[in-house]
Amino acid sequence: MKKILLTGFVPFLDNPINPTEEIVQGLHKKSVNGWEVVGEVLPVDFHVTGDHLVELIHKVQPSAIISLGLAAGRNRITPERIAINCNDGPVDNQGYKPDGEKIISDGPDGYFSSLPIKKMVKELENNGIPAKISNTAGAYLCNHVMYRALHEIEQQKLDIFSGFIHIPASHKLALTNNIPSFAQKDLQRAIEICIGCLD
Amino acid sequence: MKKILLTGFVPFLDNPINPTEEIVQGLHKKSVNGWEVVGEVLPVDFHVTGDHLVELIHKVQPSAIISLGLAAGRNRITPERIAINCNDGPVDNQGYKPDGEKIISDGPDGYFSSLPIKKMVKELENNGIPAKISNTAGAYLCNHVMYRALHEIEQQKLDIFSGFIHIPASHKLALTNNIPSFAQKDLQRAIEICIGCLD
Amino acid sequence: MKKILLTGFVPFLDNPINPTEEIVQGLHKKSVNGWEVVGEVLPVDFHVTGDHLVELIHKVQPSAIISLGLAAGRNRITPERIAINCNDGPVDNQGYKPDGEKIISDGPDGYFSSLPIKKMVKELENNGIPAKISNTAGAYLCNHVMYRALHEIEQQKLDIFSGFIHIPASHKLALTNNIPSFAQKDLQRAIEICIGCLD
Amino acid sequence: MKKILLTGFVPFLDNPINPTEEIVQGLHKKSVNGWEVVGEVLPVDFHVTGDHLVELIHKVQPSAIISLGLAAGRNRITPERIAINCNDGPVDNQGYKPDGEKIISDGPDGYFSSLPIKKMVKELENNGIPAKISNTAGAYLCNHVMYRALHEIEQQKLDIFSGFIHIPASHKLALTNNIPSFAQKDLQRAIEICIGCLD
Numbered sequence: 001m002k003k004i005l006l007t008g009f010v011p012f013l014d015n016p017i018n019p020t021e022e023i024v025q026g027l028h029k030k031s032v033n034g035w036e037v038v039g040e041v042l043p044v045d046f047h048v049t050g051d052h053l054v055e056l057i058h059k060v061q062p063s064a065i066i067s068l069g070l071a072a073g074r075n076r077i078t079p080e081r082i083a084i085n086c087n088d089g090p091v092d093n094q095g096y097k098p099d100g101e102k103i104i105s106d107g108p109d110g111y112f113s114s115l116p117i118k119k120m121v122k123e124l125e126n127n128g129i130p131a132k133i134s135n136t137a138g139a140y141l142c143n144h145v146m147y148r149a150l151h152e153i154e155q156q157k158l159d160i161f162s163g164f165i166h167i168p169a170s171h172k173l174a175l176t177n178n179i180p181s182f183a184q185k186d187l188q189r190a191i192e193i194c195i196g197c198l199d
Numbered sequence: 200m201k202k203i204l205l206t207g208f209v210p211f212l213d214n215p216i217n218p219t220e221e222i223v224q225g226l227h228k229k230s231v232n233g234w235e236v237v238g239e240v241l242p243v244d245f246h247v248t249g250d251h252l253v254e255l256i257h258k259v260q261p262s263a264i265i266s267l268g269l270a271a272g273r274n275r276i277t278p279e280r281i282a283i284n285c286n287d288g289p290v291d292n293q294g295y296k297p298d299g300e301k302i303i304s305d306g307p308d309g310y311f312s313s314l315p316i317k318k319m320v321k322e323l324e325n326n327g328i329p330a331k332i333s334n335t336a337g338a339y340l341c342n343h344v345m346y347r348a349l350h351e352i353e354q355q356k357l358d359i360f361s362g363f364i365h366i367p368a369s370h371k372l373a374l375t376n377n378i379p380s381f382a383q384k385d386l387q388r389a390i391e392i393c394i395g396c397l398d
Numbered sequence: 399m400k401k402i403l404l405t406g407f408v409p410f411l412d413n414p415i416n417p418t419e420e421i422v423q424g425l426h427k428k429s430v431n432g433w434e435v436v437g438e439v440l441p442v443d444f445h446v447t448g449d450h451l452v453e454l455i456h457k458v459q460p461s462a463i464i465s466l467g468l469a470a471g472r473n474r475i476t477p478e479r480i481a482i483n484c485n486d487g488p489v490d491n492q493g494y495k496p497d498g499e500k501i502i503s504d505g506p507d508g509y510f511s512s513l514p515i516k517k518m519v520k521e522l523e524n525n526g527i528p529a530k531i532s533n534t535a536g537a538y539l540c541n542h543v544m545y546r547a548l549h550e551i552e553q554q555k556l557d558i559f560s561g562f563i564h565i566p567a568s569h570k571l572a573l574t575n576n577i578p579s580f581a582q583k584d585l586q587r588a589i590e591i592c593i594g595c596l597d
Numbered sequence: 598m599k600k601i602l603l604t605g606f607v608p609f610l611d612n613p614i615n616p617t618e619e620i621v622q623g624l625h626k627k628s629v630n631g632w633e634v635v636g637e638v639l640p641v642d643f644h645v646t647g648d649h650l651v652e653l654i655h656k657v658q659p660s661a662i663i664s665l666g667l668a669a670g671r672n673r674i675t676p677e678r679i680a681i682n683c684n685d686g687p688v689d690n691q692g693y694k695p696d697g698e699k700i701i702s703d704g705p706d707g708y709f710s711s712l713p714i715k716k717m718v719k720e721l722e723n724n725g726i727p728a729k730i731s732n733t734a735g736a737y738l739c740n741h742v743m744y745r746a747l748h749e750i751e752q753q754k755l756d757i758f759s760g761f762i763h764i765p766a767s768h769k770l771a772l773t774n775n776i777p778s779f780a781q782k783d784l785q786r787a788i789e790i791c792i793g794c795l796d
Contacts (some may be wrong), residue, residue: 017225075378075379075380077375081681081683081685081736082683082706082707084709088678088730088732098747099728100715108706109707109708110705110706111707112683127373128374130373130374132377133685135733135735136732136733163682168379172327178274179274180274181378182382183330183385184380210493211427280486280537281508283508283510283533285479285480285506288529299531307506308506308509308510309506309507309508309509311507317498332498334482334484334537335533335534342533393567418711473771473777474775485731526768526772528768528778530775569727572672573725576673578672580780581779584768584780
């Protein structure tokens, strides 16, 4: 069975929980639409997360990579269109504050996702789940891992679909934070539907 | 078994569906936490809806009234604190445009809800559903029916708990409108929890 | 010349500056459209602010009262329609946390503003300033002072126009807080226009 | 004197006015901080706007290009970080609906702006104007012209600073649309400050 590397993140900034963590743990080692899920919860750390992901790619040798991230404030599932060669935003969990530096000094300015993002949005909507292609994964750790995966695949000429999906908060997170939210089980169902879009 | 009159509305303005309609139809004639639900979907019409509701109060003779409304854009269940003696806002479904006139010419400026709104928010949160007391039901039909019910109860010295709960959009509505949303079944579960808060 | 009591507030919660303070100080002792402005910056304190305002009403003996408040997040000038007999919301500047208690135990649930709010919105728009009547002053100190002033006027049968206007953040405040904002001078111009609407 | 090509757009979608048009007309043929401004208001048309801009670049032979766009809903001046090789979004003014196709079939996925965007944000803030680097110019005409200019400069090895700045609505536009806004004169002042950041 083909393997998919599914990553999420630990909690960060003023989000006491991270619903991507629960999704990844919930799907780890499961078979979803013909794909064997290898789940990994990544640290929120500009200095280690990228390299850690690249090691995983070579260790797991997946046919697809979907990285998940929490976009607190968004009100729908948003497959990302592009990763950009830039780190910027607030401090990470180690207190490091990026300042617009490049992720890969001689890397291209951007990499489009190689996931079927239009098909994913369509399938999500067919299943009654609000979704939309996003034109920005930001410039924080979410964008960082999306870029590092796509760059490694490009550099090593690997045959792997790869990209990123931002999700809204879970209801549990929205109890404390005044942001839109989905039920956790609907967030997980959405990711299963996205995995189902992979050939 | 005590009766609760549960009202919702038909679709209005640029909302092609109204999730309150589905909740009311889903709970009509059901027994919820010891209450027999009498459901009614109200028209969105400043000239008939209020009187229609008053007739229903006398016909059904409920021990409690919960009126539901869609607050497109809100991201949590919001029991309302107060109704105000004012009609204002966009056109209703008959094309009538209110302009700040009083609902009851000699009525008080405001009526507090007599529902246990703090208890409702607490119970919803205990069940993992984001909720918050709202300080404004607006000045459209939602506020109008809340005011008319509370005024009739006051005038006729009726022993009825009465108030209003605004809900976010359903996922189905959010497929076309870029607003926060819950799953329809979670919206209905939230209202059942609120009914459960009535003594 | 008729006197108008114009109040604002000191900074509160996570707003390091309060643009109402600057407006009140800017217009204090000025003549605006035939009105002599008596400006007062109020503390953010549920236990003293209301009584302090009532003392001022009797000391200043104005013909009109306009209280100003910052509504961080709003994107236009919003004259308030109603004050409600309720304290609720986050802690005040003394650390007191209200919990839905009445402002005046036997007071009515609500008091409509007696300011010409429709005329104010119209005049603001005629002067190119976005404005809208708001149906909620919240339940924090802004609503509290609006209610106390209207209640005192009602109880003492005073001949005073009274009400509340919420303003968006100033650009200076928005440098640190990600919220909509106006230029400070346009906020002050807006309040002068509102004063001009008083007969 | 060095020339800067400053472009804006005509009104589009549900924005009856476009404040960028007024800025470009206001600064056309003016000298701003040592730059002679050549202003051009562009059509909102996926089929002609890009080529029209490229023609202008060769005709005007500027040392810098700043394209302006209205980001209805944003609450600060946002210099854009990157343009992406994609057309997507609602219909343009000719009724054409893009569907995620590439702008330049063999073009790179993204081009970073070559404007001093960090310096611009800093200068704007120093002048009391809320500003932030944006990580997405969208995928509509704004992104389209940003990409076409940067691509032409890259292909022809032209020595031109080039990029894009999104602005919030003007107060005039916000009279009809419920969105954040600045005074028109402050929008223009912001762009003059940005031009001043060019060496």
